[in-house]
Amino acid sequence: MKRGELLGSLEQIILLALMRLDGNAHGMIVRREIEKRTGRNISIGAVYATLERLETKGYVSSFTGEPTPERGGRAKRIFRVEAAGKRALQISEQTIRSMTAGLKDRLGTT
């Protein structure tokens, strides 16, 4: 596996959050989902910086929505997980699984 295919932990969490949101959401929804599930209060800037990186890698794609008054006339940026992103998640999950195999006792997990 190439080095570039390995996902960072935040990249992995954000891709998984996008998958949970039917692979279609904007930054603040992703942030809320992460906070709800993990309790991590990450900044919106960190979410967008990671999404930008994922977009450069071709793991997600984005499009601009319509500007709305409740957003002060600013448009949403909607993100969608691409096939390459799903594949990267699979690889990442397999890697974690193979690295943690046989370590349940030591890690103290059931």
Place this chain on the structure above:
Amino acid sequence: MKRDSLPAFACSLLEFVLPGPYREAILGDLIEEYTLRSESTSRFAASRWFWSQACRSVPSMVWSSLRSRDCLISISTAMGVYIVMKILEHGAELAISKWVAPQPATYVLLAPVVFLTSSAIGGCVAARIRRGATKFLALMVMITVAVLIDLKVCTIPVPWWYQFGFLTLGPLAVIITPTLFGRLKQQRALA
């Protein structure tokens, strides 16, 4: 919710600091969430949340911009504009000191006009080429003026506030002029 109840300074700061591609999306998300939070909790709590998000978001976005080399393009643009700006400024100063106002007193009066005009034009050109370049151009203007003051290049005796004016008004002219022109354009388009 009225927009004027938003932490206006935090909004302006983000607008100025955040790099281009996701600026609108981040600000929109923050405004939307602020509105929801100020309705469900208090305006103070919502403002505190907004400020914390703004302060924590800037380093991530700036670092991301540096990594994507977006910043380098902006710096190069600013440098290019700065060189052209200085050549024009030098030409204008030569013309003033030789033909228009050979006396030092008149030169002292006209030099700030030339400097501020070239800074304003430079800011507009930089913003036209690349919006993010204006902040780097402003920084370059400020550093150059500070270095020139420190080296005591000006041989004509001038008060401290005269030099301080160059140091502050130059970068401000670079940043504010394109914004003012942008607002004027918007108003004209709406009319």
